[in-house]
Amino acid sequence: MEISDLRIFQAVAECGSVSKAAKTLSYVQSNVTARIQQLELKLDTELFYRHRKGMTLTADGKKLLAYSQKILAMMEEVECAFQNDEDPSGPLLVGSVETVSCLPSILSLYHKKYPRVDLSLMSGVTEHLIQDVLQYELDGAFVSGPVQHPEIVQELLIEEELVLIAKAEGGPQTLEECSSRPLLVFRSGCGYRARLVQWLKSRGVEPTKIMELGTLETILAMVASGLGVTLVPRATISRLEHEGSIRLFSIPADYATVSTVFIYRRDSHTTGAMKRFLETLHLFRQERGASTA
Template sequence: MEFKNLYIFLKVVEQGNISKAAKELNYVQSNVTARIKKLEEELHTPLFHRHNRGIVLTPEGKKLLVYAEKIVSMVTDMKRAFRSPDIPVGKLDIGSVETVIKLPLILSKYNKKYGHIDLSLTTGVTEQLIDDVLNYRLDGAFVTAGSLSNHPDLVQYDVFEEELVLVSDADAGTIDELKMKPFLVFHSGCGYRAKLMEWLRDEQVASSKLMELGTLETILGSVYSGLGVTFVPRSTVEHHESRGLIQCHKVPEQYSRIKTVFIRKKDAFLTTSLEKFIDTINEIRQKEDYAFPLF
């Protein structure tokens, strides 16, 4: 089985269309089609369902996708390993939950020192980011700590721990009244949402409505307007609170403490670029001027 065929297979999956994949790869379409057919012959199974709008993976295609991602990632790591061991080169794909308040500082320091690295950032909820790291789609990610981040196939590094607060508009009522308002949350898989649900369950609050919104900016804008309340780290809303736009309300400590960690895949080659990124996190965390509080 040719490695190039697996790479082409991944491009077709990514584009959802053979002609688009061919254009991305600068190949003629017939070449891509032939490569996919060769894979299907070698594996004795169809890998895609064809339809008018494109293609979708068959169950066997989904199975191959897991192996192909691992193989392509390992070959990429192998190539990186034989480059200069001291100078980070290549591409670094990092993921993060939206509310890592020190992330701009980390990225800025790293980029200034290693500006030739092709650094990309993907945002998402914790569960999705963990899945992306486990399946080699990301080199590492900032996520909220929990049972998933302690996965045996992951290495994690403490970044900081902070306080989650209930956030309402400036004219809010009591905590009991706020519990009855709609809760504006990130999508399922968010660590903050999980903590919120734990608190509401233990408080036996069953009637609160959840409204999923995609970004922190949208959530806070909706809180300002009185649409509902949210549950996010205090560090992300302190400047809004100081301007009198919102109110922050404490909740019991067992629900309000949450840790952010940086994770990477344990069996993936630790590239120089990723190693230097982790060093940058530690340098910033340890500096007195920018110390991240660890409780």
């Protein structure tokens, strides 16, 4: 079995068809088909269910996919291990929740110092980003913490105050009124959403309506329009607070503080790009601490 066989297998699994995988890999379709058949023959099992809509992994196929993800990730680590740590290059794929207000400053600082690194950012909710890191799909991610998992290392970035926000003029005047309004939140798996629902339940309140929205910008716009309420770090709504378009409500201390952490796999090789990224985070924390002291 060759590494290229696993790359072809993984491409077919991700694309759901031989033709799409062949196009992605710039291979001839017949070559992809032959390599999959040879792999099945070698392992003496069927890796895919074939149907008119494409190909779906069998139980053995899912088992092989788990192994191939680990093997290919290790091969990438081997290649990255020989990079120049002082001037790293290559890809660095980072995920983040949308509410990290200091993220632009961190990424800008990193890019200026290490322009040869191909830095990419993916947004998502905490629960899904954690899974992406565990599945080697992300090199690391900024998520709501703390994160307790034996395979994950977490680096504290910031701690922030969470506030409940609603429309200022004509909006709810008290926490009790807020409790009866629709909750404007990210999809399930968001740490702030979980915190908001947990807090309301501690008050004996079951949310009457939960509306899932795709971006922080949309959520804030809908709050300002009076559609509902949400829970966010105070730093993310400084402009709206200054404009007076929203009203802020403090919540109990047990729910009012959120930490943002950067996570990565414990068993991952620390590439030059990642090493310098972690250094940038530490530098940012030091400078932030000095400026607030």
